[in-house]
Amino acid sequence: MSTSGKRGMLGLALVIPSFLILFVVVILPILYAVRESLIDQNSGEFGLGNYIRLFTDPAMRKNITYTLNVTIVSTLLSLLISYSMAVYLRFSTSWMARWINRLYFVPMFVPGVIATYGLITLYGNHGWMVRLLLLLGIDSFPKIIYDYNGLVLANLWFNIPFATMLLSSALAAVPNSVIESARDAGANIWQLFFRFILPLSYKTMWVAITFIFMGIIGSFTAPFLIGANSPQVLGVAMQQVFSNYQETHTSSAMAVFMFLLCSVMGYFYIRTMGKDADV
Amino acid sequence: MVQAQRKMQTQVGTAEQGDTEAQLSIRNLSKIFKTGDGVTDISLDVQPGEMVTLLGPSGCGKTTVLRSIGGFLEPDSGDILIRGRSVLNLPPEKRPTAMVFQSYNLWPHMTVQDNLAFGLKIRKRKKVEIERSVTEALELVQLSGAARKYPGELSGGQQQRVALARALLLQPDVLLLDEPFSALDAKLRMEMREELREIQTKTGMTMVFVTHDQEEALSISDRIVVMHAGKIEQLSTPQDIYDRPGSLFVASFIGRINLMRSISDGQHIAVGSKVVQQDGSTSIPAGACTLAVRPEDLYLTGEPDSLEGTIRQVMVLGHYAEVSIHCEQEHLKMFVPREQAAELHSGQAVKVGFHKFTAFSEVSS
Structure with a gap:
């Protein structure tokens, strides 16, 4: 055998263990779930019955649109807030910025369940906010917990710190002289943002969007504890179908659908990364 | 234009x-x-x-x-x-x-x-x-x-x-x-x-x-x-x-320069055994001062009024050589043409002279 052939075999041998592990713990379960989802829950026949019901059942359709709604709105809000915060932290030298810089990632160290109960305590029907406002003579408070608003709020709490951290490091990588030479050339604050800061950090922005989106669309803890009974997000609905109704095939179909949604996101992510690699 | x-x-x-x-x-x-x-x-x-x-x-x-x-x-x-x-x-x-x-x-x-x-x-x-x-x-x-x-x-x-x-x-x-x-x-x-x-x-x-x-x-x-x-x-x-x-x-930051401890009496400056006349433009008050001389302004000489020293090292740097001289408690550096450097060796006794110099009073600095 030639030397290059031997080297090729060695390379293959080195890759095989990790590939096998990946195959057993990731690829096989996915294939298994896809097969499960294709077995009709009612008739037991092979086909698209589960999927047809997923998109025709009114309650389920409502769950899907609700999930997409919560996910997209939360993702965009998280991104908007973290991006503004990252820009502020990058360019401000005030004491306020210094304190935010020290504190903003604290939520990442609070376990999800505890944070969710914290939200309930703070914004619930008899929570601190309500009582505080009552002391001030205000008797009305919007419904936050067990509602759409509460879900979005929880998502913001969970996703802003991480996204801010990502974007902060991207903005920190933009050298001062790039910003200063742009101003020197005559760029005003808007041109500075849209022609320099945004293009130089949009790749990381896509990373942030992808992670936030995937995190939210598959979230369970917060929606389970503070979401409404109907409509539900897909994560909670799936758990119910799986555990309460014990419909393995239906829940598999839901899981595969969620996986496809994430794949769309992944596709855009990879395409963005690839585009810049060409340059 | x-x-x-x-x-x-x-x-x-x-x-x-x-x-x-x-x-x-x-x-x-x-x-x-x-x-x-x-x-x-x-x-x-x-x-x-x-x-x-x-x-x-x-x-x-x-x-x-x-x-x-x-x-x-x-x-x-x-x-x-x-x-x-x-x-x-x-x-x-x-x-x-x-x-x-x-x-x-x-x-x-x-x-x-x-x-x-x-x-x-x-x-x-x-x-x-x-x-x-x-x-x-x-x-x-x-x-x-x-x-x-x-x-x-x-x-x-x-x-x-x-x-x-x-x-x-x-x-x-x-x-x-x-x-x-x-x-x-x-x-x-x-x-x-x-x-x-x-x-x-x-x-x-x-x-x-x-x-x-x-x-x-x-x-x-x-x-x-x-x-x-x-x-x-x-x-x-x-x-x-x-x-x-x-x-x-400025003297020590710009270019290379030899700094020599010396003493001024108001009109003359004595550095070791050599005494130089102050020029009219800058007058150094009596007391300790520092004499600054560029390496290219030092020359080997037989003049009686000059600094006596011994060569420590001769380094040929292309078309010229840099000579280090131990000279009345000072280490001096000077440049000599390559041909002349061939006749010099470490340990040799030489006499060094200079005309151009700048003096800085230590009283003011």
């Missing part, structure tokens, strides 16, 4: 400042940082078409002055005027200055073409005009083929050339250069110096150049501002600064 004109302006600038309107005028500029570093009471006039270099060790405040001119730092007090008008209240984007930074000058997400055109587009120039200006600017810095490349595809020297072209395209009243060549290797640095000087002659642009490299400053400047610990130590032409350093700091 341009050169002659600039020379004239330079002379006017040094001889009788204030008669012509300075292109750039810094008046009593002070800026102290929280750390205590900074500059105090800097005043400087730069004439049109002049290249003035701010020279000093790191931390001396030269970059602070430059960034204040560019608008990236707000001075605590003082004023900065460009063509007679204060620019202190203008942000960088409104100032008639352009800056070339030490590194990371170019915008990595734009092609060279777009990097160069950006400033002109903002100024709403016509497309044809932009195209022509960019082509001309690239020709000026000898990078005509690079328009479509991204900064990442250029070498360090090419990047700095593009940065220079971009700054020139803005047609600033004053071009500011913040150690633009210090990240380049020695050979390239020399080439860029020559090129910059050539471009300056061609365009007649007023430039303020910051560097910590005294050789660079000596070679390209019309005038040099030597800075030390936030203050101007000396402001003069390169020749003058080299020949007549105004302070011990």
Whole structure:
């Protein structure tokens, strides 16, 4: 055998263990779930019955649109807030910025369940906010917990710190002289943002969007504890179908659908990364 | 023609400042940082078409002055005027200055073409005009083929050339250069110096150049501002600064120099066994002083009134040799031609003389 052939075999041998592990713990379960989802829950026949019901059942359709709604709105809000915060932290030298810089990632160290109960305590029907406002003579408070608003709020709490951290490091990588030479050339604050800061950090922005989106669309803890009974997000609905109704095939179909949604996101992510690699 | 004109302006600038309107005028500029570093009471006039270099060790405040001119730092007090008008209240984007930074000058997400055109587009120039200006600017810095490349595809020297072209395209009243060549290797640095000087002659642009490299400053400047610990130590032409350093700091910072402990009686200065007459221009009061002599001003001699010493080392450096001499408690360095160096060896007793020197009283410093 030639030397290059031997080297090729060695390379293959080195890759095989990790590939096998990946195959057993990731690829096989996915294939298994896809097969499960294709077995009709009612008739037991092979086909698209589960999927047809997923998109025709009114309650389920409502769950899907609700999930997409919560996910997209939360993702965009998280991104908007973290991006503004990252820009502020990058360019401000005030004491306020210094304190935010020290504190903003604290939520990442609070376990999800505890944070969710914290939200309930703070914004619930008899929570601190309500009582505080009552002391001030205000008797009305919007419904936050067990509602759409509460879900979005929880998502913001969970996703802003991480996204801010990502974007902060991207903005920190933009050298001062790039910003200063742009101003020197005559760029005003808007041109500075849209022609320099945004293009130089949009790749990381896509990373942030992808992670936030995937995190939210598959979230369970917060929606389970503070979401409404109907409509539900897909994560909670799936758990119910799986555990309460014990419909393995239906829940598999839901899981595969969620996986496809994430794949769309992944596709855009990879395409963005690839585009810049060409340059 | 341009050169002659600039020379004239330079002379006017040094001889009788204030008669012509300075292109750039810094008046009593002070800026102290929280750390205590900074500059105090800097005043400087730069004439049109002049290249003035701010020279000093790191931390001396030269970059602070430059960034204040560019608008990236707000001075605590003082004023900065460009063509007679204060620019202190203008942000960088409104100032008639352009800056070339030490590194990371170019915008990595734009092609060279777009990097160069950006400033002109903002100024709403016509497309044809932009195209022509960019082509001309690239020709000026000898990078005509690079328009479509991204900064990442250029070498360090090419990047700095593009940065220079971009700054020139803005047609600033004053071009500011913040150690633009210090990240380049020695050979390239020399080439860029020559090129910059050539471009300056061609365009007649007023430039303020910051560097910590005294050789660079000596070679390209019309005038040099030597800075030390936030203050101007000396402001003069390169020749003058080299020949007549105004302070011990300038003497030791610019070029190589031998410093000898000596004693003055008011009219004569005694260094070891040699006594020299003070010239009329600078009078050193009686007491301890330091005598500074350039290595090239020392010579081997048989004169009776000279310093006696022993050679410690002879190093041949190409066409000349550097000789270290232990001489009456001082270590001196001098240059001798290579032929003469062949007859010298370590341990040999020699006599050293000099005529040109500068003396600094230790009483005042």
